Amino acid sequence: MFEKSQLPPERFLLDNKTLDLIYYVSFIVLVVNALIISYVLLKKLSDKFQRIRRDEVKENVQEFLSDWIIRFEGSKEPKTLNALQEFPICNSLKKKIYQEVLYEEIFQFNQVLLGFEKQTLKDLYLLLSFDRLLTKKLKSRKWYVLVSSVNQLISIEDHNTSDISGLINHPNQQVRLSALKAKIAFSENPFPFLARLKYPLSEWEIFEVIKTIKLKDLKNFDDIHLLINHDEPSLQVLGINLARIFQLLYLKIDVKKLLDHADLKVRRSMIEFITECGNGDHVVYLKKIFEEQLEPQQKVILNYIQEYGCDEDIPFLEYVIKNYNPALKIWAIKVLYHMNQNSKIHFNYLLSSDSKDRRKITQHLIDNQW
């Protein structure tokens, strides 16, 4: 279909066949372009109408929710389908778009309310059997749908809708964490199933788990042994931290064994535990392991010495003042000042010390009045 090329072949790489090919390819690309353009524009147009419709529905639904809460305020009237029929929205609720919007708005609202209003919302949720919808979503294969529906389950405090035990060992970390939070929120004794976790917990997860447990009014900590004596270090850390936070002094923990644990994080949380909850038995041992700790733990140990130390510990403090970094120096001098009478004499002695550095720090401490 083309004229013969005027150029001799050695002067140009492209022969007529290639040129034809390039022509066809370009043409196809052009058609694809046109298709994309029309697709995007059509989609945009339909989106626009849908959004307008949705906004309309949203306004109606919000009006209804507000009326619903006000209507039942202070009355002990049962919330039945008959009561629902008093509202003009009732007929529209059969439509899918209304259901979707209402479902979303209930959870949106649920997050800011407490007490009676929250219960009223939950009754509406059960009345419209949204729990079945949620159960369906909990079987989704998309992880982000799972996370959002588990979070919804927590926020509505729906204990009996669905069993989420399977999700605790889900390969996706975010699904695991929210399932774990839900499970803890709904259970009276979370320790047995925490001990059965298959994945190690990250620092962030430990923090979240402790936060969730703190919100609960747990009475029974007997099973915490399962965590503290677990093989998985991150679960041990969780157990020890919980024991520290809830001040479980009656626990019979093998302190020596855990202080010598192979995992650094376990050792660290153990030091924090005995310095907060222990008695003065461990001064000698803590001094011994002082060297290998990180700065926050070293400070904790120094605090422990301040609480339980005696005259024999003064040389150790001097050693710290001489050999460690400024932050620890300041800390150790503070301990000297507070520990007992003799250490305070020592503190005063530091004031007239020949080391300019130490004099400066001591003076700094006095200036800052502690």
Place this chain on the structure above:
Amino acid sequence: MKVLIAEDETLLLKLLTDKFQKEDFEVIACPDGFSAIEMYDKEFPDIVITDLQMPFSNGFELIFHIRNTRESSTPIIVLSNTNIESKIITSLELGASDFIEKPFRLNELIMRVRRLINVSLVRH
């Protein structure tokens, strides 16, 4: 009694408006911080309820405007979903009368509003 409510969640704003109207308040509902500042200057409400995170101008600026620019002692209740200590303290230091963390109980809010209004009436 006039109450100004600044809250960006339309759903909550609607509920609060309905509730306060039921309790015989005159409600000025503002969906963002800037309109709240504008409406405050126009309407002189007896009490202000405000969120902290809002579009255009946040709750801090509203409190600052009422206390410093207008030098008024209108009671202000902060209703926010933050529990970050520094933000709570900042809002109280700026001159907020009370702080309620979301989630909250409607009746508790009404009680606190009534108490604050009584206190400010006695003072004048």
Place this chain on the structure above:
Amino acid sequence: MVSSLLHSLVYFLQYGVLPYCIFTLTGYALMTIRSVKVLKKHKEANINIDYKTLNQSPFLPSISIIAPAYNEGVTIVENIRSLLSLGYNNLKIIVVNDGSKDDTLEKAIKFYNLEVAEYYFKYRLPCNNIRAVYKSRNKAFKNLIVVDKANGGKADALNAGLNISYSDYFACVDVDCLIEPNAFENMILPVLNNPKEVVAVGGIVWLNNDSVIKHGHMIKLQVPGSFLPTVQLLEYFRAFLLGRTAWGSINGLMLISGAFGIFHREYVIKVGGYNKKTVGEDMELVMRLHKYMLSNKIPYQVAYVPHPFCWTEAPESLKILSRQRNRWARGTAECLLLHKDMLFNPKYGVIGMISYPYWLIAEWMGPFIEGLGLLFTLIMIVMGMINWHVFAIMSFFIFSISVFFSISAILVQEIYIGKYSNPKDLMKMFLTAIAEPFIYHPMTVYWAIKGNYDLFFKKTHSWGEMTRTGFNKSVVK
């Protein structure tokens, strides 16, 4: 003589332009495929972000925003206010007044009730004399620090801000940029989720010409009205959505836009801060960070968040745009030259073997090859030697392919970002995409060549005055 010259030109066309075309087209295609994957994953991961929990977390790193301001008197109050309203919990705002000649500092002092504060810092990075550090008497603005220093340019101001800052991370932000309220929660996510040391996180910068902005907040986002900003927006779509997303995912990002990005403060100080001698200081810093981490064998990541959180005004006049492009071309050339030891050096992994060569060929050499191709075609036309048939088919091919990439960028934007609500906006973008290869592209080629000429023959190193229209223009509209 003439015919031998023509022969060499023909050979250049065959062996220079053609491989170049194939190289860039394959590059674009690969990047597009990669980007779509990354964008899909990113969108899914961000459905369930809980900003409240995030902001209360004890693991949240502190960020200080360093915003250099030079002669911004008209807009400074509004701009600081917009920065102060950001939601991130652990944030400091450091505005560096780079020796402005107008009333920038006075206005800030007056409005924010600033006073000179006792502030301990060391000159860890070299910068011009810091005259004073101001803090507000008002508790509501306690996150604000204003630094007054002697004029020394943008890089110098950023270094001064770095000396002042004590945060884990810092963000460099052009003071006239508009930042979304939840920007930093999103930008910090790669840091929280990545077990490796994240030294920098890049973000998307987009254009807000002709959008409705009120009190430093975006009310309605629109595609710009005139052709020049629209075509720039299209360029930004391609570069940020298709290009950098792909580079970011393989840890090969060479440039984090100077208008918006966060960096690990300690590492930036370790590598020596911003380089004052180049106009491409943003790219230079990223390259130096790569070099440092790779040389010291520290596992690291230069991450990228493919979602727009930062809006800025594009130049609307040809003169200012040409100056900007001239500067970009000079910056690229300078950075590539400064770090030429990275080229094909296996020690520098992805950067040395893939990113650098790609930049060298597509970004730096591209304009020259295209320019020569155009010149060659012109000569052929003038001498009447052109084969119109081949010429037409090749032009048709180049046109449809380049439009295809622009249009797929728009499609990707629509599916994964979807910021523009009006169908009219997209129609405008499509028309611009079709017009771009004829009207706009030759100009960018010219500017880039001119930039390189200025750098190598005229030794220009200055920034050139940037006159800004600022928010206020948009407010009026």
